[in-house]
Amino acid sequence: MDKFDVIVVGGGHAGVEAAHAVSRAGMVCALITFDKTKIGQMSCNPAIGGLGKSHIVREIDAMGGIMPLATDMSGIQYRTLNTRKGDAVQALRVQCDRKLYKEAIQKIIKQTDIYLIEAEVTDLIIDKSFVKGVIANGKEVKAKKTILTTGTFLNGLMYTGSEVTKGGRVGDDSAIPLSKKLYDLKLPMGRLKTGTPARITMSSLNLSVMEEQPGEKPTPFMSLTNQAQEHQKQMPCYITRTNKNTHKIISENTHLSAMYSGNISGIGPRYCPSIEDKVFKFSSKDSHQIFIEPEGIGIDLIYPNGISTSLPKKAQQEFIRSIEGMENAEITEYGYAVEYDFIDPRTNKKTLETTFLKDFYLAGQINGTTGYEEAAAQGLVAGINATLSIQNKDPFILNRDEAYIGVLIDDLTTHGITEPYRMFTSRAEHRLLLSQNNAEQRLLTKAYNLNLIKKERYQNYLKREEAYKNFVKNTLEKTKIKTFLNKNNDTVTLEEKRSLYSILTRPDVEENKLIKIQEDEKVFFKRASVEIKYKGYIDKQLREINKNKKQNNKKIPSSIDYKNISGLSNEVVEKLTQSNPETIGSAAKIEGVTPAAINLILINIKKLELQKINA
């Protein structure tokens, strides 16, 4: 093949999602990776989903992506978090069999016509400011669009105590020549770090003294598309805790930790501190929780979530063995911190195409994010937009009120990052609109119009929506009753008969005892009751969104020079110049940019337009 439509560099979660999206849309795609057998590898803990993240995975699912499919093909424990809170903030977390997950991804990729190339990419082919392809193992590979998803492999360095190893993951090389090349381009780059804990054999642990956490029953699915399939054998997780003795050992060795020795310049995530950080910063706490995640069925290995570390090996072994149930722990791989390069994501457009080179896209950790889900979402966005650009179609950009993916891309490209970026539900101001359970209602039509899902799935969806509407109309609005049970199990008698719909608006009603619902309509009933509960809030949010829509979508021309706008404070000028927001809506979200500043910008845009007409 002398020319591909799209080349994807990297076979991690961003890379495979990008390549698959390109191929779903009927484009010819090449995926270049160091090592084919590592495609779809989970390099951190073996779990997909959780708060803010399952929301993203369900959105990927609605766009026809592959992460949710592989999750269900390898899931060994499912739990819905926040069940005592409302629908919008409930999240499914799935423990996966690390090996099965990778195999599932590789199987899905093999079923497509994606060309797999095993090679190291060392350079980009640049013609003027256009990227025309890459140099892989010394040979030119050309394409209309290139997507870079290098993860932690750009100039990756691993630290354990005073030991430093080159690489982005244990046992793998790092991409130093490519990293140098990007530095030569004088891009705004920085360094981040993250860490992992030691891996321990399961057979060496005394699980009987730990708290067992079984999966949820009936076992749900991450993907809404292949629910007919069987689950893998389910396994429990376990919880144990550090103790005073553990903390003492860690404190005594903290000065030996790579992170405290001053060797690491990268910024680590505040929400994922190493155990030495936790002990140091929260010295008043006697104990920290450790979540024991099995690596898979028939794999004698666990991932002890909560004790990531870069202490020397001896200290790691000592503190781990001080923990209840881990007294005889056999460590197969020691924890380490990994430091890697990222490119300031504010240099990307919302399509994830860079502004410094054309036909060139960045997705995943290279943009400063962390997490499989965040990476996959970016891969999807980059893949879709590369395709659309080849087809000369309008770009695909999700708004903040449409999807967590929209929040993710907007945050990255507008605000940039100060630490590895992870999604949380609190980042989404329109959180109540964005449930993990309504991703299809939000995105399926878009996906269908982009050719990302099959017609059959879309038609089934439309039928289901119709059935839901009928359920609300025929069952909830037409059925009228006079008495119902409240949450205290007392009978409430109304003055006159009211529809189920209006009774569901009451906060005191015990929904589960309101009426007998047929099994196949239970999902509808649950959905209706959520929609009714949220209605007032959602109406308020929609009003807010619509009110500012036109103004927010107004494009700021790239020729604008904030320095020349009189009345803007220096601080605001600096922030706007740095973020270079694409729209008024993005500009308004930057800290310190006041409504008055927005008015000034609007007036100046108009001025520029007028000058253009008069010229």
Place this chain on the structure above:
Amino acid sequence: MSVVFALATPPAKSAICVFRVSGHGCLDKIKQITGCELKRARTFYLRSFLDAGGGVIDNVGVVFFKGPNSYTGEDSFEVYAHGSLGVMSLIVDVFKGLGFDEAPPGEFTKRAFLNNKISLNEAEAVVDIIDSSSRESVYLSSKSLSGTFTDLVVGFSKKIDFLRMGVEGEIDFSDEGEDFLDGALVGGLKKIVVDFSLFVDGCVNKKHYSSKNKVLFVGPVNSGKSSVFNRLLGFERALVSSVAGTTRDLVESELFYSDASFSLLDSAGIRETDDLIESRGISIALEQIEGADVVVGIFDSFDKNVLNKFSKLTKGKKYLTVYNKLDLGPPNQEVFDCLVSAKTGEGFGELKNKLASFFKVFDRSDYSFLVRDRHISLFNSSLKCLKDALLKIEEGGGLELVAEDLRLARGFLDEVVGVKTSDSLLGDIFSNFCIGK
């Protein structure tokens, strides 16, 4: 763009007041406001202005303009209502209920410019307006502000941030084994609601205090108080005739001069009276002396007894004596602070300067900048959200709805204390709780 409205006339009692409304979709609401459709643009219709429940607030004139043939270039309409403060506030309520926003300074002109209705030169003037309003808002940004008032608002916003930290932590990190709420949410929220309510009530009082700047005109019957009053305003406000005791109730109006604004109160003349209605007017005047900042005594002649009597009445208030009938010749004693003639306008420049000088001190007080109607309405909206949050907890509603109420409550304070970004909130969570499995 969204629909905005503004009171185009000063927010003071006057014969009529004019509201302007502009923005896409605003014309659809006229039917709701007046109960019937208006057929022709640029035509004056007399209609009833209805509240949300369909009750009549006032009989008003309504004219609508179809964009682009309007000042702003958008669909817009104007309402001419009677100029009572009560009517104005009811109309504002109706507009807000319809989802209209109060227009910030310069908004109509800005829209006119953006819609190609006015030239660039005119628009530069708008920049100045916006610029000046943002300069003014510098006083409101937490960095440059001192003064107990803003400290208090910042304090409340921090308390809300603190509650949000717990609530958002509990939502986003519920699997971390941390106790984010510590059972303190309800107690904390109740305390904020109580404290904030007290504060907002206090604001209203302070608002009265700061906008008081009250100048009361007193004087013997028929000394020409109302004539002086009208001359100061530049137009006829109080009913003036040469029949003694024409001004029965207090007449209030507003005067802007030299960046001070005064509330002028014209009182009935003070004399022994048998007329019940007028004697009521006089007792109001005596009460008003209590609430006035400056009392202006208007006299048409020098009479030592009368002057002493009024001096006593003012009870140590700032007091200005004005001789009115300068056109008939100067007084026979030089005891007056000011000599004017309401008939010819002589001496009024000096009178205005003297009045303004009294208020320079007041206008620089801590509160006067801050407590505007707009802020009070923001505080009330914020307070309502806090109460909603509390109600949600008591009803056992989802924590995510409590979180939403708290987010909105904090959002209303953004304008005064600055935005709290989600990232900064997450930062607070990470530094206060040990997150990270």
